Amino acid sequence: MADKQSGNGAAGTLSDAAENRIKEIVQRYPHSKSAIMPALYIAQEELGWINDEAVHWVADRLSLPLAHVIQVATFYTMYYKKPVGRYHIQVCRTLSCMICGAKDLTAHIKQRLKIDAHGITDDGMWSFEEVECLGSCGTAPMIEINDVFFENLTPETLDALMDRIEKEQPDLRYSTVRQELGAGLSGEPKSRVYVAPAES
Numbered sequence: 001m002a003d004k005q006s007g008n009g010a011a012g013t014l015s016d017a018a019e020n021r022i023k024e025i026v027q028r029y030p031h032s033k034s035a036i037m038p039a040l041y042i043a044q045e046e047l048g049w050i051n052d053e054a055v056h057w058v059a060d061r062l063s064l065p066l067a068h069v070i071q072v073a074t075f076y077t078m079y080y081k082k083p084v085g086r087y088h089i090q091v092c093r094t095l096s097c098m099i100c101g102a103k104d105l106t107a108h109i110k111q112r113l114k115i116d117a118h119g120i121t122d123d124g125m126w127s128f129e130e131v132e133c134l135g136s137c138g139t140a141p142m143i144e145i146n147d148v149f150f151e152n153l154t155p156e157t158l159d160a161l162m163d164r165i166e167k168e169q170p171d172l173r174y175s176t177v178r179q180e181l182g183a184g185l186s187g188e189p190k191s192r193v194y195v196a197p198a199e200s
Ligand code: FES
Pocket: 092, 093, 094, 095, 096, 097, 098, 132, 133, 134, 135, 136, 137, 138, 140, 142
């Protein structure tokens, strides 16, 4: 298989599990284009981000024009258009989060990781970006790391959370192929978002 990170434009082949899963998903819909979002997730899960190979794979498996796949992939922030770290932080910067301190979270991430948005730390562990509302405004400010929400944060609780992630290296990804969320942080229900305790 071609270098997964280079995006050489070939449709390529993903794992047998991914190929089987996409066939299964396509069968559920009268039109294959309805499967575009789970197909993009599968490609991202296998390739790490939506590169040329991912776009060609989805277009090929769903018999869709490349432009249609690109339109969907570039519209949604959950599809990574650039390589990301093992833990990719999305900081919500929309109104509720902004009022409640999103800027402080972003400033803390930049200062701790010494990278700008869309950069990756030298050890490949972290990357971050700012995104629009993630739908959890009631517990602002919040971030998403890979596929898990962390809410009600302050720079201090975020710092402690990042320490914990560096130590535990938890699986915070949802697998579309296996249809399950990773094990998550120890002692936290993996299917629930993590809400930092209020500071006294
Ligand atoms: S404004 Fe941040 S989750 Fe909605």
